[in-house]
Amino acid sequence: MILYLHNSLTRRKEAFEPIDANNVRMYVCGPTVYDYAHIGNGRPPVVFDILYRLLRHRYGVDHVTYARNFTDIDDKIMKRAVEEGTSIEDVSERFTKIYQDDMKSLGVLPPNIEPKATQHLPEMIAMMETLIAKGNAYEADGHVLFHTPSMDDYGRLSGHGQDELIAGSRVEVAPYKKDATDFVMWKPSSDDQPGWDSPWGRGRPGWHLECSCMIAKHLGETIDIHGGGQDLIFPHHENEIAQSQCTHGKKFVNYWLHNGYLTMTGEKMSKSLGNVRKINDLAKEFPGEALRLTLLSAHYRQPLDFNGDVIKEQIRRLDKWYRVAGDVEAASEAPQDFLEALYDDLNTPKALAILQSYLNSDPAAFKAGAQFIGLMQQTADLWFKGDVSAEGSDDAAHIDALVAERDQAKKDKNWGRADEIRDQLKEQGIVLEDSPDGTIWRRG
Template sequence: MTQIKLHNTKTRRKEVFTPLNTDNLRMYVCGPTVYDRAHLGNARAVVVFDSLFRLLREVYGADHVTYARNFTDIDDKINARAAATGRDISHITEETIGWYMSDMGALAALEPNIMPRATDYIAQMITMTEDLIAKGHAYAAEGHVLFNVNSCPDYGALSGRSIDDMIAGARVEVAPYKRDPMDFVLWKPSNAQTPGWDSPWGRGRPGWHIECSAMVHDHFGHSFDIHGGGNDLMFPHHENEIAQSSCAHPEGSFAQFWMHNEMLQVEGKKMSKSLGNFFTVRDLLQQKIPGEVIRFVLLSTHYGKPMDWTQKKADNAATTLRKWHELVKNARPASLDGAVLDHVANDLNTPGALMRMHELAKAGDADAVLAAGQFLGFFAADCDWWQPKQASDDVMVRVEALLTARSQAKFKRDFAEADAVRAQLAAAGVEVVDKPGGLSEAVITEAFDPDLLG
């Protein structure tokens, strides 16, 4: 059996992954708070853990792997969106979940086996909160229930932060009912305008962190294999999850492996609405960037390193994928190439797996490229974006005239003019593919606009 090695945030090193039970391997990943479209950074986490899901299924068998990813459908951001729009909260969350599933599906992400919604687990959250109070790890105060951080001696072990650093990083709420500034909310009161449920502490709603602990225990028990998410969740969310779960169920070990993907930038800068470089997945899809291309770019950087999304990377990915699609269009899947599997099994080295696909494509091994691509989430049966688009005869005459002008410029060694013609074609959505012998071919892409041909 293929040996899998993964970087374990808990131990800060790469370790051989050994499931607790090879017949019942369990992975939980923190999902979205459903009040708006998923942005590109959200998509990176989805694609990373989808790749891990595919690896685990390949090695242990699909029937032996359970992947859970939650929806946070009770949150102050959702409440604020409802108040601002006058819409019912349930309508907002249902719509947003539909958007999320559609957008992640466009990236070829497999659906998790379990997709629990927080509002379906309020009873379990109340039960866990009561248990933490009974064991001396939480206390009620002014309609709130707070976790007593000082009762958990290992608090901070996952992130490796000191208490002072954690206070600064968490921007902790200063409240008179807290015994310690680091204590965090398990339950809080609701007013008449805010969703709430009856509880021993009055009508209220759960804090953010308790929901994942309750849902994980309901589905996976007190010990399971892998917990994942973006590294922005490491503290305070994941740190608080560990504290709650380990104190409520000291007989277990909670997650054996913790995995976190690094953050994403756009054109070398932090993604920010104020900088105008904030993209949702839907924004890119509407710009005619295929989901398969987005996935390729996301897999081109190791999940443990910061990733920079650039238009050049997207253009290069589209070019590569078109060539691969053309190569495999009549291929039949072979056994998965061992080097591709070994790369992904080595801490999800997807860039290495893509380089191996380049080697297989260069060797003309279409069957192996098809098998590897399907393993990595490419070459779906209904994927046709790569096929050349048809244009009218008169438009193609204009395209051919520009190709001829470019060829003449290259013959005269006027490379500036040749590059300018190529840029003109690219701006109109025409990709130029140079062939052996100095010939060139025009590929009409999804973004084609004949009015920009000049």
């Protein structure tokens, strides 16, 4: 099967050919760990988790290296540390852990490497020294800047010409810049700010530099796939290209992939609109698999509108799936036509529609497909009853006993008692579903 991917650089769908089929290398920009991740931040890791699974399927589990970083130096982290009266390490370690938990609830496989910016200062300094020596960068007023006119194809990924960038004011004007589109790789730190010693004085790196350095160190000078949200194309990815291409004199990335935006009930998520939904909160309210399925319900390059109705629709879909295939043993391989849809630039809506068609006719094949994309990871019992271990098993046993008592009451035609138990459970948020095999219950 051929894997087709839409390359943002060529703006075309291309057949994927790795540099080395024994070691396919993918990098995705990770979070800046200064706050909780919102559900929009959850879309890239889930989308690229599907690609990671496809690459492992195509090339073998041991032949794919996937790196996703943690940005643990940033002015936003510094600001939060000051506000909380704590250290930047405390802030970044806390939110790194929360992010990893969030990814677990979304069913995202851990990447092979999770490098941190603070672990790569020597590599960053070396890259800036190389770029200065080559005439691509310069020092000014304690800063190190990349000089964009030093390369002839700056702006190719985003399609922004230099004139356009200046006219659109998408660049920060500063007196120490030779050209308005030059960008900062290093900036000075005051005594009360975190900083590292460098040939240009005590300072800290700009954001773009870390990804270029981590990629070169962990994956190589030219890699197969680089992914991220569409909002990172400019300036972040454009600047990663500039740094890496000029340092190594080689093409940086063969396939660039970007996912579309996520809106919340039709609106952009923003703090001022008060519609920011944290993954951490959503995962307490809804099953992680329903959130994951929601994120996969639209094609990754299309916008996705996230709202309560969509999540509930996916919960109902999963209810049906668990009812039919929850306790079925999965086939050894996912259905071929389902995989073909995924191999076609990760067409998850089409793949899900195909998968659905197997539910009743071949539940074992259905289940293999669902598990391939990280769904149907629990038993029907757990799905319908929620996380029993978290709630306490005594609680579950107590509910079981009440349900059994209600079944007996119904057999005895004691409708009053049966209704009473139903109402009592309803108050506790337990929903009962009567079926020919008996009554099943779930946390509603």
